[in-house]
Amino acid sequence: MASYQKQVTLEFTDLFLTINKRDVLCGVSGTAKPGQLMAVMGPSGAGKTLLLTCLAGRQRALESGGIFLNGQPISKRLRRQISFVLQEDLFLSELTLRETFKFTADLRLPSRLTGEEKKQKIRSIVETLDLHKCLDTKMGDSLNRGLSGGEKKRANIGCELLTDPSILLLDEPTSGLDSRTAYELLKTLKEYAVSSGKTVITSIHQPSSRVFQLFDCLLLLSEGQVVYSGDADQVVDYFARLGLQCPPHYNPADYILDIVKGTEEEREKIHTAAKAQSWNHHYRGEHTPTFVQKTFESMAENEMREPRGSINRALSVGSLQNGSFDNSVFVDCVIDEADDQVRSPSAGHVTTNSSHTNGNSSQNNCVMASLNTSVCRDLQAKTTKESQKFHADPYANADKWPTGYFHQLLTLTHRNFKQNRYLVLSKLDISKHIMMACVTGALWFQVTFAEENIRDISGLMFFMSAYWGFESIYSSLTSFQLERAVLAKERAAGAYRLSVYFMSKVIGVLPLFSTLTIVSVTITFWMAGLHKSVLVFFCYVATLLLNVQAGQAIGRFISAACSNIRQAITTSALTMLTSMLLGGFYVQNLPIFLFWLRYISFTSYVYRALLSTVFVLVPQTISCNTTVISEFGDCLSLSKADDISTNMSAISGAIVSNSTSITSTRGILNEAQIVEVLLNFSFPIWGSYMALVGFTVTFNFLAYLMLRFRRPQL
Ligand SMILES: Nc1ncnc2c1ncn2[C@@H]1O[C@H](COP(=O)(O)OP(=O)(O)OP(=O)(O)O)[C@@H](O)[C@H]1O
Incomplete structure (x- = not known):
């Protein structure tokens, strides 16, 4: 496999991590070298996954310690050289393996690579991981079977290998695999490490002896501490020397x-x-980061004539790490070193010091307190130059993202379209919507626009508002919840911007769901014979499309805000039912103190807009019986009606149909009055449209914020 990344040694020193007041990593140190396969072992709960998460730069709670790539503290850009294969195989279930590789390559490989180069990389990985046979199989999920567990695991590794990382971290890649497959997988990883000079670190639970022989070095953890760090084939001898002989x-x-x-x-x-081996206290010797060594050397060269000056210099270096290296720990070391040197000015080399222990924070406070403010100011001033000198990041000028904005948008939209095509346009869904449209159309078939049918017609309008409200909320709810873990994984890998993902999510489902809505709504509209005007038809469809957009935005928000699908379903049902109750169909006379609630129901805006569209936009004759008192205002006799119709035609420019059979005992109703009676208060169509657009924009924005600030940690 051709490689364009360089060989990298990964050093980590004194990693401390406390979760819920429990020390889960206690001064873990180690080194992983290029071309080697390193195993992280330990009993369940020893801290293997947490260590790998720290090494991948994804553990924000890391309290102290340093992680260095070829001697340089890890930074956001250097992190790109590390790929992390999670224990869970998270994929978009509807994509095939071929599509998954293609989209991963398009998103995570730099734009400068041509399509052919990307294909070549995919071919090479498929070859290495022996994945030919299942290239056209869907990834699948717990409900729909797809790739087997072993294939999925290899696919997971393949996706990370595509980016050609210098360091590959794997969290229990053999879990769930039989011993033969586990061996084959580890053998492939070992060959990969050796042939391409990559650094491979894997956590593993209980390897077989054959698998164990593949490891070059071993980091053994127990209760968050290193109890062995060294060559894997030496571990038995080491324990034997402690009197713990392996049978x-x-x-x-x-x-x-x-x-x-x-x-x-x-x-x-x-x-x-x-403890005696000092595996948990590496600041000097083999594990001393390059810049620390250099600082000590320069201090020694100064012969410590001005200890505080040297401390400042050293501090200025330590302070550059921006959290990736624990400055206070470094201060501690340097001060100790300076003290030693002052006591023994003739000493020209750095001696081993194991004084750094768990209780460093109080020491550091003392040290920091002893530094006066001018020293601190000096420190600040020195940072930039020293930083450039010691930590020139070779990736400093690299783009923040592997690909550009529009490339990401196109790729993600295409991917969303493919993923959701099967979900939204599944045979089941299409049949459901067509069936519902036909049933609805049949129930209201060629409904006559007469007073006795007005309640029925308004029932149809309300049913359409509620039905598409539910459908749109639920459609975005499920697709988003299912993708959440994949999103978190890809974001952690720095594959794309969240804003682009969100945009693509909105755009990706737009043509699919809109097509379905238009087809279904058209069937109902013409079967029910709601109007002959094309303008009314378009406005009717537009209203329901806006309904769908608002519903999907609300669904996205709920999906992003809820931590699991159960919560999301309950919340959306509650939201939709409340919106329906306030929609104006069931209750028109709300208590005065609850009247404002009408304005927060998006269903009510859809219902109002639909009624106004059908009854008022292009008026048509609605007959009433003159012998009884109409509940919808005056039932005007035919002669008066003619006048009114003529006047209304003149005002609206619309054609008034007199085709309805009107007998001498029948008159016509004023459409505006009907809507007023049905809704209890009037609201212009454009006002409803604006409100629905407002719902769409607001809830999409809130959903985006939720995604940004409430992401699961991987
Ligand atoms: N988010 C968290 N909140 C509280 N405790 C946590 C959290 N994450 C990890 N831990 C604890 O940290 C310890 C180490 O967890 P870790 O997942 O690294 O173990 P592990 O060695 O990978 O175990 P296993 O082999 O079972 O996967 C465990 O005791 C675990 O309960």
């Missing part, structure tokens, strides 16, 4: 895990030995 013909991996989870006495022994 013959025993799988070394099983043995060391047994010991780590063993008796109190055994655990005490290995923890004490680990």
Whole structure:
């Protein structure tokens, strides 16, 4: 596999992490070298996943410690050299493996690569991971079977390998695989590390002895601490020297895990030995980051004539790490070093110091307190130059994103379209909507516009508002919830901007759902014979399309705000039912103190707009019986009606149909009065449209904010 990334050594020093007041990583240090396969082992809960998350730069709660790539503190851009294969295989279920690779390549490979180069990379990965047979199989999910567990795992690794990372981190890639497949997978990873000089670190639970032999080095964790760090083939000898002899013909991996989870006495022994080995205290020697070594060297060269000056210089370097390196820890080391040197000015080299321990924060406070403000100001002033000198980031000028805005938008929209095509335009969904349209059309078939049918017609308008409200909320609810984990994974990998994803989400479902809405609504409209005017038809469809947009925006917001699908379904049902109740069909005379609630129901705007469209936009004759008192205002006799019709035609320019059979006992109703009676208060069509656009924009914006600030950690 051709490689365009360089070889990288990953060093991590004294990583401390506390979650819920519990120390889950306690001074973990280690080094992973290019061309090597490193295993992170330990019993369940030892901290393997958390360590990998820290190394991938995704653990924001990391309290202290440093992570260095070729001696340089990890930064947002350097992080791009690291790929993290999560334990869960998160994919868009409706895409095939071929499409998944294609979209991943399009999103995560730099734009400068041609289409052919990207294809070549995909071919090479498919070859390496032996995935030919399933290229056209859907990824699938728990409901719809797709790739097998092993294939999915390899696909997961393949997607990360596509970016040709310098460092590949894998969280338990063999979980759920049989021992043969697990061995094949690890063998492939080992070959990959050796042949392309990559640094591969994998956590693993209980490897077989064959798999264990593949590891070059081993980091063994117990209760968040390193109890062994070194060559994997030396671990048995190491434990033997502690008096913990591995029985013959025993799988070394099983043995060391047994010991780590063993008796109190055994655990005490290995923890004490680990402390003596200082695996948890690496600031000097092999694990000393390059810039720290350089600082110490320059301090030694100064012969410590001016200790505080040297401290400042060292501090200025340490302070540049912007959180990726614990300055206070560094201060501690440097001060200690300076003190040593002052006490022994002739010392010309850096000595090993293991004074850094868990309780460094109070020490650091003292140290910081001892520095006067002018020193601090000096420190600030020095940062930029020193930073450039010691930490020139070779990726500093690299683009923040692998591809441009429009490329991301096109790719994500295309992907959304493919993913949702099957969900929105599934045979089941199409049949459901067509069936509903036909049933509705049949129930209101060629309804006569007469007074006795007005309630029925308004019932149809309300049913359409509620039906498409529910449909649109639920359609965006499910697709969003299902994609949330994939979004979090891809965002963590820095694949694209969230705003682009969101835009693509809105655009991607637009043609699909709109087509379905238009087809279904058209069937109902013409079957029911709601109007002969094309203008009325277009406004009727437009109103329901706006309804769909507002509903989908609300659905997106609920989907982004709720942490699980159950919560989201309950919230959306509650929202939609409330919106329906306030829609103006069931209750027209709300208590005065609840009257304002009408304005927060998007269904009420749709209902109003539909009634106004059908009854008022292009008036048509609505007959009434002159012998009884009409509930919709005056029932005008035919002669008066003619006058009114003529007047209304003149005002609106509309054609008034007199085709309705009107007998001498029948008159006609004023359409505006009907709407007023039905709605209890009038509202212009354009006002309803504006309100629906307002709902769409507001809830889309809120959904975006929710996604930005409420993301699951991976
Ligand atoms: N978000 C969290 N909140 C509270 N505790 C957490 C959280 N994440 C991890 N932990 C705790 O940190 C410890 C280490 O977790 P981690 O997932 O790294 O273990 P692990 O070694 O990967 O275990 P396993 O092999 O079972 O996956 C566990 O005791 C776990 O309960």
